Amino acid sequence: AKNEAKGEPCFFDDEMDAAERDRRTLERDMRTAIEEGRIDIAYQPIVCVATGEITSVEALARWSEPDRGAIPPDIFIALAEDCGLIDELGEQILRRACIDGLAWPEKLKVAVNLSPRQFYSGMLTDTVLRVVEETGFPAHRLQFEITENLVIQNAAEAFSQLEELKSHAIGISIDDFGIGYSSLSYFQSFSFNKVKIDKSFVSELDHSKAAKAIVQAVVGLATQLSMSVVAEGVETPLQRQMLEDLGCSHLQGYLISRPVSASAISAMVISEAAL
Numbered sequence: 539a540k541n542e543a544k545g546e547p548c549f550f551d552d553e554m555d556a557a558e559r560d561r562r563t564l565e566r567d568m569r570t571a572i573e574e575g576r577i578d579i580a581y582q583p584i585v586c587v588a589t590g591e592i593t594s595v596e597a598l599a600r601w602s603e604p605d606r607g608a609i610p611p612d613i614f615i616a617l618a619e620d621c622g623l624i625d626e627l628g629e630q631i632l633r634r635a636c637i638d639g640l641a642w643p644e645k646l647k648v649a650v651n652l653s654p655r656q657f658y659s660g661m662l663t664d665t666v667l668r669v670v671e672e673t674g675f676p677a678h679r680l681q682f683e684i685t686e687n688l689v690i691q692n693a694a695e696a697f698s699q700l701e702e703l704k705s706h707a708i709g710i711s712i713d714d715f716g717i718g719y720s721s722l723s724y725f726q727s728f729s730f731n732k733v734k735i736d737k738s739f740v741s742e743l744d745h746s747k748a749a750k751a752i753v754q755a756v757v758g759l760a761t762q763l764s765m766s767v768v769a770e771g772v773e774t775p776l777q778r779q780m781l782e783d784l785g786c787s788h789l790q791g792y793l794i795s796r797p798v799s800a801s802a803i804s805a806m807v808i809s810e811a812a813l
């Protein structure tokens with residue numbers, strides 16, 4: 539598996555089991571899709587509770603092949619991480635999001651997910667600034683979403699790269715908060731702009747006292763630290779009501795909108811402005 543890490547092509551041999559063969563065919567197809575710029579993006583609106591307006595959209599990578607159908611991003615992002623393609627893919631997604639973002643009103647921010655691996659090369663900030671300059675998309679309209687896993691490996695290094703991005707007015711959100719290896723001490727090391735409460739808490743909200751208490755605690759913490767709180771995975775009017783009552787500042791989920799095309803986002807903000 540050594541040559542995979544360097545992103546070199548993989549070869550088949552007779553010893554390989556079926557699962558490994560499938561993985562490698564998928565990898566080969568993904569490599570081609572990236573080279574041909576066929577990885578797409580869907581955007582999901584995030585609305586402000588106070589105004590009801592769309593304040594940002596989250597860029598979500600999409601890939602489908604005629605014979606395979608849609609491959610879930612969880613699968614192909616992990617694959618890109620494993621075979622050394624994540625930097626290239628990440629840059630492609632960022633560039634596309636910046637170009638799409640130029641068509642939307644200035645007040646609309648664009649959130650892009652970053653894989654922890656994109657911090658490994660030490661080139662992330664350079665890449666981001668180059669893409670921002672090449673596309674002309676203002677850095678202050680950009681937000682990155684990172685998961686807590688990032689910090690585990692090398693906290694000092696991770697936080698210093700985040701500081702650098704932040705110094706260019708790029709927003710940093712902590713994603714999927716509360717699952718995985720979250721540590722409250724991260725908030726002592728870095729001031730995030732946003733906390734995104736994982737959808738697993740939101741889906742439990744109407745029947746779990748614990749989920750409600752957790753959301754309440756996160757909102758309290760966020761308020762004290764001047765972070766906004768986005769609840770993810772809002773699917774029902776009851777969840778929406780509860781999250782508003784608990785003081786979440788922003789909502790995202792199928793109840794508001796599924797992830798949609800860039801032009802559908804344009805249509806949404808135009809009809810919003812007409813209200």
Ligand code: C2E
Pocket residue numbers: 582597598599610611612615631651652653683713714737770771772773790791792793797
């Ligand atoms: P995530 O960053 O937590 O993204 C939110 C996921 O929740 C998305 O899944 C979105 O479609 C889904 N979602 C949104 N609203 C609802 C809802 O109301 N109910 C339910 N059940 N789900 C909802 P998606 O698009 O399948 O992406 C899965 C994960 O793949 C993302 O989770 C993120 O970790 C990763 N991912 C997607 N695009 C990228 C990317 O460009 N770069 C990186 N590094 N990771 C990405």
Ligand code: CA
Pocket residue numbers: 596651683713
């Ligand atoms: Ca995210």
Ligand code: CA
Pocket residue numbers: 713714734736770
């Ligand atoms: Ca999330």
Ligand code: CA
Pocket residue numbers: 714
């Ligand atoms: Ca997630």
